[in-house]
Amino acid sequence: MKDNNILEIQKNINNAKKYGLTVLLIEADLDKGYNYPYILCYPDKNMKNTFVMNCLNDYEQPFFENETENLEAVEEIYRLFGENRIQPEPKLNTNERKQEDKEKSLERLTYRMQRATNSLSTLVTNFSGAPILMPLIPGFKSGEEHENTASELGAGVAKELAPQILAMIDNACEIVSSRTGIKFNDKVISYGHSKESTFADHFSALHPDKIEATILGGTEYATLPVEEIRLIIDNNRSDNEQFDVREGIPYKKITSEEFSEIMQEYRENKKDNQGTISLNKDGSYSLPMNYPLGIADIEQYIGEFPTKEAKDEYLKSFAQTPRIIFVGEDEEKVDGHYAYSSGTTLEGIEIESGQDLAPFEKHRPLFEIENASMHNRVLDYVSAQRVLFGKSANQRLSQYMDLANKLELNTQSKIYANVGHTDIYRSKALSDDLNKTYENLVENNTIPVLSNNDRAVRISPVYQLMRRYLVSASREEFDEKNKTIDGYIRKNRANDRVSERKNIVGGIQNAVDNYMTQQYNLANGLKNMDNVYDKLTTTELEGIFEKTISNEKETGRKTISIKSFIMNALTKGISTEHVVDSYNIENAQRQSQQKEGVTKDE
Amino acid sequence: MNNKYAKAYTEVIEIISHFSDEEYSRIPKGKIEYYEENRDKNYIFKLDPNVDLSEQNISKEANAILVSLYRDYFASETEKQKINNVLNINQQKLEEEKREKYNPEKLFENNKEDNKEEVKEELALIEVKNENWYEKILMFLQRLFKK
Numbered sequence: 135m136k137d138n139n140i141l142e143i144q145k146n147i148n149n150a151k152k153y154g155l156t157v158l159l160i161e162a163d164l165d166k167g168y169n170y171p172y173i174l175c176y177p178d179k180n181m182k183n184t185f186v187m188n189c190l191n192d193y194e195q196p197f198f199e200n201e202t203e204n205l206e207a208v209e210e211i212y213r214l215f216g217e218n219r220i221q222p223e224p225k226l227n228t229n230e231r232k233q234e235d236k237e238k239s240l241e242r243l244t245y246r247m248q249r250a251t252n253s254l255s256t257l258v259t260n261f262s263g264a265p266i267l268m269p270l271i272p273g274f275k276s277g278e279e280h281e282n283t284a285s286e287l288g289a290g291v292a293k294e295l296a297p298q299i300l301a302m303i304d305n306a307c308e309i310v311s312s313r314t315g316i317k318f319n320d321k322v323i324s325y326g327h328s329k330e331s332t333f334a335d336h337f338s339a340l341h342p343d344k345i346e347a348t349i350l351g352g353t354e355y356a357t358l359p360v361e362e363i364r365l366i367i368d369n370n371r372s373d374n375e376q377f378d379v380r381e382g383i384p385y386k387k388i389t390s391e392e393f394s395e396i397m398q399e400y401r402e403n404k405k406d407n408q409g410t411i412s413l414n415k416d417g418s419y420s421l422p423m424n425y426p427l428g429i430a431d432i433e434q435y436i437g438e439f440p441t442k443e444a445k446d447e448y449l450k451s452f453a454q455t456p457r458i459i460f461v462g463e464d465e466e467k468v469d470g471h472y473a474y475s476s477g478t479t480l481e482g483i484e485i486e487s488g489q490d491l492a493p494f495e496k497h498r499p500l501f502e503i504e505n506a507s508m509h510n511r512v513l514d515y516v517s518a519q520r521v522l523f524g525k526s527a528n529q530r531l532s533q534y535m536d537l538a539n540k541l542e543l544n545t546q547s548k549i550y551a552n553v554g555h556t557d558i559y560r561s562k563a564l565s566d567d568l569n570k571t572y573e574n575l576v577e578n579n580t581i582p583v584l585s586n587n588d589r590a591v592r593i594s595p596v597y598q599l600m601r602r603y604l605v606s607a608s609r610e611e612f613d614e615k616n617k618t619i620d621g622y623i624r625k626n627r628a629n630d631r632v633s634e635r636k637n638i639v640g641g642i643q644n645a646v647d648n649y650m651t652q653q654y655n656l657a658n659g660l661k662n663m664d665n666v667y668d669k670l671t672t673t674e675l676e677g678i679f680e681k682t683i684s685n686e687k688e689t690g691r692k693t694i695s696i697k698s699f700i701m702n703a704l705t706k707g708i709s710t711e712h713v714v715d716s717y718n719i720e721n722a723q724r725q726s727q728q729k730e731g732v733t734k735d736e
Numbered sequence: 737m738n739n740k741y742a743k744a745y746t747e748v749i750e751i752i753s754h755f756s757d758e759e760y761s762r763i764p765k766g767k768i769e770y771y772e773e774n775r776d777k778n779y780i781f782k783l784d785p786n787v788d789l790s791e792q793n794i795s796k797e798a799n800a801i802l803v804s805l806y807r808d809y810f811a812s813e814t815e816k817q818k819i820n821n822v823l824n825i826n827q828q829k830l831e832e833e834k835r836e837k838y839n840p841e842k843l844f845e846n847n848k849e850d851n852k853e854e855v856k857e858e859l860a861l862i863e864v865k866n867e868n869w870y871e872k873i874l875m876f877l878q879r880l881f882k883k
Contacts, residue, residue, distance in 0.1 A: 693756040694785055700806045702789040703799035704819070709826035712800035713807075719741050723774060 155258070156313075160305065167301030168269075174306050175258065176265035181314065182576045184346055185306060185322040186264045188257055189299065189333045257325070260559070260568040263576075267306045267322065269299060295333075296340050296435075303344070319346060323575065327351035328555065336426045338455065340436055342448065347456040347575055349568070352555050354531035355523065356459060359452040360384055360541065361430040363522065364418040367393050377533065379540040385418065392521045396421065399518065407434060421518065456581040457538075457545040458571065460564060461531060464554035546581070742776035744797035750781050751794070751802065762809050 158174040257266050307318040323346050326334030331350035338348040339357035350356055363377075364385045371387035378385040388396070400411055400421065408431055409422040422430040429452075439445035523530040531547055538545040550561040558564060571581050748771050752760060783792060803823070807816050 693759075694751075694754045694783075694789075696752075696755055696759050696802065696806055696810060698789055699751060699794075699799070699802045700819075702794070703803050704822050704826070706790070706796070706799060707826050707829065708796060708799045708803055708823065709830050710820070710823040711827055711830065712796055713804050713823060716741070716744075716797060716800040716804055720770070723741075724770070 158309070160302075160309070163305075166305055168298040168305070171270045172302050172306070173268040173270065174266070174309060175268070176310055176314075177258075177263055178314075180263050181265055181310075181316060182263040182572070183316055184264065184319040184572075184576050185267050185303065186257060186261045186325050186572070187267045187269075187299070187303065187322040187334075187337075188325050188330060189269045189295075189337065260565050261323075261325075261572045262569050264323075264572055265306070265310055265318070267302060269295075269302055296337055299337060300341065300344065319576075320344070321346040323347050323349060323572065325349045325351075327558070328353070332426075338457075339426060339429065339432070339452065342451040342455050345455050347458070347571070347581060349458045349460075349571065351460050351558065352462070352465065353459060354461060354528070355519070355534050356457060356538075356545070357426045358384075358423060358428050358537065358541065359449050359543070360423050360428045362420040362422055362428070364414065365393060365396070365421055366418045377537040377540060379537070382541070384537055384541070386522055388521055393419070396518045396521060407431065427519075453541070453543050455544060456575070457543065458581065459531065459534075459545065459547040460558075460567075461528070461547075461549055462553035462555055462558040462561070463549050463551045465528075739776070740795065740797050742774060743779045743781075744795050744801060745771040745775035746777075746779045747781045747794055747798035748801050749775055750783050751798065754783055754785060759810075763805060764809070767805070 156174075156176050156178055160172050160174055257264070257268075303320075303322055307320070310316065311318060321344055324334040324338045325348075326332070328351070331353040334348060335350055335353070335356045338345045339359075348356070360383070362383065364383055366385055366387045367390050368387040369389045371389065375387050397411060404410070405424075408424050409420075411422070412420050414420055422428075424431045425435055433439060439448065519530070523533040528549070531549075535545065535547045548567065550558060550564050553561045553564075574580050749768070752763060752768070755763075803819065807819055811819060
């Protein structure tokens with residue numbers, strides 16, 4: 135397929151072709167139904183037939199130390215922008231938004247491009263063999279730089295963008311099919327992390343028939359296929375009140391104070407075409423679950439269902455679509471991105487609603503952390519979400535999962551240990567789960583039951599070390615003296631501009647390198663461990679047992695020091711798992727014997 | 737009682753009997769009594785001090801118990817941390833082995849040999865040596881223990 139709108143980015147990336155990864159930038163094509171560009175990335179060999187679609191990018195990978203700038207690629211991307219071959223102007227509701235000037239659009243799109251290419255590294259390493267479709271949709275909020283993405287612009291944008299995404303999916307399948315001869319699944323895996331997950335979820339809710347699975351990271355909520363939640367006012371309800379589902383309708387007890395809060399908020403934000411909170415005969419109140427919280431007004435986005443059967447089919451498809459939600463265990467502690475309301479940090483730093491909180495991880499009061507962790511915030515429903523699902527991210531996830539199970543949705547969640555929001559992809563357990571999920575979906579059309587659903591296994595420090603040696607992060611530190619956000623942002627944005635050009639290509643190279651690292655690790659298995667061990671021995675293990683037991687008393691008999699046994703054990707591969715097992719067996723046995731003892735005494 | 741662990745306790749009882757008095761005394765009596773009570777009394781395990789330990793078929797359960805004993809009653813905080821590191825390395829290796837067994841994913845299988853040398857050049861991390869990982873651990877620990 136010859137197409138002038140396809141730019142083979144990888145020809146400008148060191149060794150990309152050699153590593154068997156094709157990276158294409160597909161320019162916007164209004165005739166084909168999408169007025170944004172997208173990135174298409176696929177392995178040349180052993181490619182699977184199901185696309186992973188990741189719209190928007192919120193996650194940045196650190197760069198390699200020895201990364202070099204590829205001026206040719208930078209020039210090429212700039213040439214595209216310069217010739218207006220990428221359409222920056224949104225085909226959206228422009229009445230309320232002032233059109234940006236070209237320079238600003240260029241800057242914004244470049245930023246998006248940078249984010250997109252950085253995210254490729256996450257995708258190629260976590261979905262082995264997957265062709266990847268990555269729409270480059272910029273944000274549009276006037277007066278702001280870079281901070282807003284389509285996911286934050288509400289349901290209307292999802293409605294506007296969804297047809298374009300569908301067109302991109304068709305186009306991507308066509309392009310790769312024509313190049314490889316592979317026939318692709320017409321359903322995609324909708325994947326997203328953090329803000330991306332919002333759009334991934336919203337899109338899935340609009341077109342469940344096009345979704346093989348939805349995988350959402352760093353979030354604690356996904357659109358529910360319900361039209362209402364019934365509120366029962368009960369001032370004596372327990373603090374940990376669970377949802378009750380009767381005939382497919384969720385019920386929840388709340389206090390009268392909470393009800394007033396929800397009422398006021400709903401009235402203030404209600405759109406004309408949305409239903410009102412109403413009293414039912416049984417004394418409960420119906421809170422409409424409008425899209426994207428629920429599907430009460432879904433027909434305004436996807437058109438009216440022609441028949442009841444069509445609606446039933448939609449609901450069935452929605453409920454059966456596999457959905458995985460994952461978060462980092464530490465998300466609530468330090469992560470989160472944006473202040474949910476204006477306020478002052480413990481150090482007296484003024485923060486405005488929507489402000490990026492990343493620089494202030496160690497400087498936040500609790501309410502901000504709570505607010506910031508509401509990644510899936512739907513502005514119209516702040517109180518409702520907090521009242522109904524919980525104040526903290528983990529509470530909300532727990533309540534959401536409880537309700538999803540009661541509604542018999544095909545949904546799983548998992549919390550990964552020792553990672554937070556932005557470093558979650560350091561979790562090997564997560565990487566394994568994503569790869570396994572993708573493979574099962576492609577091979578068997580099922581998803582695996584994620585093991586140890588409450589807590590994933592701890593991340594091996596070896597793996598973390600591997601990552602540390604593979605990538606070197608140089609993160610901007612918060613300047614203690616610079617206690618104003620504006621100052622901080624000015625400083626950072628200046629840095630951004632300096633590194634911007636490098637980042638564009640750096641991201642792509644990062645993707646390729648990460649991908650190849652993974653392949654290399656798989657292929658070479660233990661050899662890789664040798665090297666990690668070398669690093670460990672020189673950096674961490676030096677001096678081990680240097681203060682081992684001394685002053686052994688000589689006895690008449692020939693003794694063997696415990697040290698010899700330990701050395702023997704460790705070199706024979708005794709691992710954490712074995713030691714933990716030995717503890718567990720002993721403890722269980724002791725408890726059992728104690729109980730038996732008590733019984734006998736009685 | 738788990739049969740493997742019953743046998744392991746027998747091995748542990750035999751092994752600690754070869755400790756010096758000073759080392760033996762550092763193991764809590766309760767522990768020794770527990771091993772004694774729960775050991776497999778029909779299982780016979782004899783340690784020969786003249787034969788290399790690696791050839792004496794000590795079970796992994798017994799080895800794990802010995803490691804836990806050392807970590808809990810002998811090691812300093814630094815040593816504990818270092819031992820944990822080695823345990824984690826071994827865990828990682830175990831997981832790698834499981835992964836290799838479990839995961840049939842063999843992307844680039846055909847050209848991995850071709851790529852190997854090139855990747856070595858590209859990534860600073862990759863440096864293939866002849867010694868395998870456990871030989872290194874063995875050598876390293878031997879060096880330290882023989883101080």
